[in-house]
Amino acid sequence: xxxxxxxxxxxxxxxxxxxxxxxxxxxxxxxxxxxxxxxxxxxxxxxxxxxxxxxxxxxxxxxxxxxxxxxxxxxxxxxxxxxxxxxxxxxxxxxxxxxxxxxxxxxxxxxxxxxxxxxxxxxxxxxxxxxxxxxxxxxxxxxxxxxxxxxxxxxxxxxxxxxxxxxxxxxxxxxxxxxxxxxxxxxxxxxxxxxxxxxxxxxxxxxxxxxxxxxxxxxxxxxxxxxxxxxxxxxxxxxxxxxxxxxxxxxxxxxxxxxxxxxxxxxxxxxxxxxxxxxxxxxxxxxxxxxxxxxxxxxxxxxxxxxxxxxxxxxxxxxxxxxxxxxxxxxxxxxxxxxxxxxxxxxxxxxxxxxxxxxxxxxxxxxxxxxxxxxxxxxxxxxxxxxxxxxxxxxxxxxxxxxxxxxxxxxxxxxxxxxxxxxxxxxxxxxxxxxxxxxxxxxxxxxx
Amino acid sequence: xxxxxxxxxxxxxxxxxxxxxxxxxxxxxxxxxxxxxxxxxxxxxxxxxxxxxxxxxxxxxxxxxxxxxxxxxxxxxxxxxxxxxxxxxxxxxxxxxxxxxxxxxxxxxxxxxxxxxxxxxxxxxxxxxxxxxxxxxxxxxxxxxxxxxxxxxxxxxxxxxxxxxxxxxxxxxxxxxxxxxxxxxxxxxxxxxxxxxxxxxxxxxxxxxxxxxxxxxxxxxxxxxxxxxxxxxxxxxxxxxxxxxxxxxxxxxxxxxxxxxxxxxxxxxxxxxxxxxxxxxxxxxxxxxxxxxxxxxxxxxxxxxxxxxxxxxxxxxxxxxxxxxxxxxxxxxxxxxx
Numbered sequence: 001x002x003x004x005x006x007x008x009x010x011x012x013x014x015x016x017x018x019x020x021x022x023x024x025x026x027x028x029x030x031x032x033x034x035x036x037x038x039x040x041x042x043x044x045x046x047x048x049x050x051x052x053x054x055x056x057x058x059x060x061x062x063x064x065x066x067x068x069x070x071x072x073x074x075x076x077x078x079x080x081x082x083x084x085x086x087x088x089x090x091x092x093x094x095x096x097x098x099x100x101x102x103x104x105x106x107x108x109x110x111x112x113x114x115x116x117x118x119x120x121x122x123x124x125x126x127x128x129x130x131x132x133x134x135x136x137x138x139x140x141x142x143x144x145x146x147x148x149x150x151x152x153x154x155x156x157x158x159x160x161x162x163x164x165x166x167x168x169x170x171x172x173x174x175x176x177x178x179x180x181x182x183x184x185x186x187x188x189x190x191x192x193x194x195x196x197x198x199x200x201x202x203x204x205x206x207x208x209x210x211x212x213x214x215x216x217x218x219x220x221x222x223x224x225x226x227x228x229x230x231x232x233x234x235x236x237x238x239x240x241x242x243x244x245x246x247x248x249x250x251x252x253x254x255x256x257x258x259x260x261x262x263x264x265x266x267x268x269x270x271x272x273x274x275x276x277x278x279x280x281x282x283x284x285x286x287x288x289x290x291x292x293x294x295x296x297x298x299x300x301x302x303x304x305x306x307x308x309x310x311x312x313x314x315x316x317x318x319x320x321x322x323x324x325x326x327x328x329x330x331x332x333x334x335x336x337x338x339x340x341x342x343x344x345x346x347x348x349x350x351x352x353x354x355x356x357x358x359x360x361x362x363x364x365x366x367x368x369x370x371x372x373x374x375x376x377x378x379x380x381x382x383x384x385x386x387x388x389x390x391x392x393x394x395x396x397x398x399x400x401x402x403x404x405x406x407x408x409x410x411x412x413x414x415x416x417x418x419x420x421x422x423x424x425x426x427x428x429x430x431x432x433x434x435x436x437x438x439x440x441x442x443x444x445x446x447x448x
Numbered sequence: 449x450x451x452x453x454x455x456x457x458x459x460x461x462x463x464x465x466x467x468x469x470x471x472x473x474x475x476x477x478x479x480x481x482x483x484x485x486x487x488x489x490x491x492x493x494x495x496x497x498x499x500x501x502x503x504x505x506x507x508x509x510x511x512x513x514x515x516x517x518x519x520x521x522x523x524x525x526x527x528x529x530x531x532x533x534x535x536x537x538x539x540x541x542x543x544x545x546x547x548x549x550x551x552x553x554x555x556x557x558x559x560x561x562x563x564x565x566x567x568x569x570x571x572x573x574x575x576x577x578x579x580x581x582x583x584x585x586x587x588x589x590x591x592x593x594x595x596x597x598x599x600x601x602x603x604x605x606x607x608x609x610x611x612x613x614x615x616x617x618x619x620x621x622x623x624x625x626x627x628x629x630x631x632x633x634x635x636x637x638x639x640x641x642x643x644x645x646x647x648x649x650x651x652x653x654x655x656x657x658x659x660x661x662x663x664x665x666x667x668x669x670x671x672x673x674x675x676x677x678x679x680x681x682x683x684x685x686x687x688x689x690x691x692x693x694x695x696x697x698x699x700x701x702x703x704x705x706x707x708x709x710x711x712x713x714x715x716x717x718x719x720x721x722x723x724x725x726x727x728x729x730x731x732x733x734x735x736x737x738x739x740x741x742x743x744x745x746x747x748x749x750x751x752x753x754x755x756x757x758x759x760x761x762x763x764x765x766x767x768x769x770x771x772x773x774x775x776x777x778x779x780x781x782x783x784x785x786x
Contacts, residue, residue: 056553059549060549060550060553063545063546063548063549063550064546066502066505066545067541067542067545067546068542069509070505070508070509070538070541070542071538071542073509073512073513073516074512074527074534074537074538076516076523076527077512077516077523077524077526077527077528077534078527078528078530078531078534078535079528079531081524081525081527081528081594082524084516084520084523084524084527085520085521085523085524085525086520087520088516088517088519088520088521088523088524088745089517089520089745089746089749090749091516092513092516092517092518092520092523092745093517093745093749093752093753093756095513095516095517096510096513096514096516096517096518096753096756097517097753097756098513099506099509099510099513100510100513100514100756100757100760100761100764101756101759101760103506103509104503104506104510104760104764104768105764105767107502107503107505107506108500108502108503108506108764108767108768108771109767110502110503111498111499111500111501111502111503111771111775112499112771112774114498114499114785115495115498115499115775115785116499116774118783119774159746160746162520164745164746164748164749165745165746165748165749165752166748168752394524394528394531395594395595396528396595396596397528397531398599401531401532401535404532404535405531405532405535408535408539409535409538409539412539412542412543413542416542416546419546419550423550423553423554426553426554427553
């Protein structure tokens, strides 16, 4: 248990927890903005109630997202000082642009939104939520651009013993960045849609507030359908991009050892990493991996055996994560199709409603295994083909230092996750407040 | 003035703005158990800072992010040097942020009490740690080739701790003034009286800190070689006096702005004293100190980032000013959100 291992463990746990909260805020901001726009246009108070109810769940997530996000920023400096020094010129700039350009806007407007119900007109209040939604997408853009630079470094030159920026446009127009932005933002909105679908299903099943939750359900179903299809589409392009730029990650995703044309996918597989082969292999479908990667059944796909062992990512984790992500994505499409089919008879389909309720955690899992695939599959590099993870850790970092930060942050963030989950379940179950009560001061209306 | 020099002072300015804005949130949080006597008053205190807190905290993220972008070496060495202190700071920030947001989301007195304790503890610890952090930057740390040779125990030296207390009391004053502005009645009276008491404590502490600074740091060297610079510490003292004068006249906004001006002057007193260092070393300072001109990003990144800052920071200031104006009146205790 050295400082490097503990630092890696800490940087596995903290973003995982951070990304439990972030996607919901991106997707809910958009849906709440739509609800408030509907309220401003129609004056129908039902839409305002919807914005307030989903807004409360949004705020609980936002609070947890903001405090877990600072942990990530600080961690680059505390545990990954050599990395920070090597790439700060580019990577640090992207983080700083995110904060000054977008996170400021998002955070300032959130405060105005919470406390501004009585001070702003319905239109102005809706615009504030649109600013939040736009800013959160802007934040995602820059953070994912920073991450994509680690996956596919472009627009730099190694000078003065570090990576220096030479072409900002190359960094911003990095194909890996554009695809991962589309994939991740779509996934966030799709996840949020399933969050709304599941909670709506809970109340519809019990026959409570059926008009309210029927409307919420429909908004989420439309958003969910569009963006789940977008996730799958962008994911396909992203896979092709991985095939082109990160062959080791692609091979690990399918536990593909021998370089071959007509490369197969395998239904059931388990790698034997020491002997460079698969221990279990069942149900090979030839050509499909070649096709998925290059849109050509006959193309050659490099196998792990032809990649030096020290340049290979951990195979089993990458492969399992990829499969879980795909399986959950397929299940999402299936549930959406069933929901469309039964849309007029939802309350007569309790089985579907129950499935949607229990499905709520799975898109969260899908997003996070997607990140595990992305990040573990990039190993052993911290910046692909430029800097190894082991070279990025802080020089002279002591084991007790990381031990302390790892344990204390993990314990606190676990408590935070538990408290957040508890509050979400509590408020989701309670449902929206009746209109007359929502005008009462103690139940959150506006600021003083 | 070179691009790097511009960035060095910009770096100081961003930290100063963070202290001026989030400083009063921290102060109000730390005053919570002392000024609020019942549930309505506690909620009023939360609501007094509520609408602005998230936006204020982003100044910290920006100050950190800009350190990373413009001075990667400083960021790397500084953050790893203060590893334990920054871990504690993160814990404190998490606890403070969430206790504020989550307090009103459950109706149990025990839950609220837990959140109040977290709010108080998180605010106090954050304020003290920021002070320890900066006092040690002023004093210098044991650096050899960018690697810190000590532990947090070396940073909890008398000067570091004095810095912690000094920062805490600055923020207490800033918070008490803000609370006085935004409250009425009993809570308002109490906040005004607290501000008066804290001011006396701060006066004594400021004198002690200035003397300790002469003993423990080299900050005064720049002032001795360039006497014109004395205007900055003189401004710090003048604004501190102005706080008292305005407070006596009941001009609370003027007092608060004087307090913000004092925070700016105190920060720049340190930044100017540090120049050209960003993190001095106590071991062979000539070779081991982190000097800003050698720690910068490439000229291209500095230019790009300067463009970003010139474009966005004025915008941020405009919409934050708009938000501040919207929430500058008295908190309506019949209409509390949190």
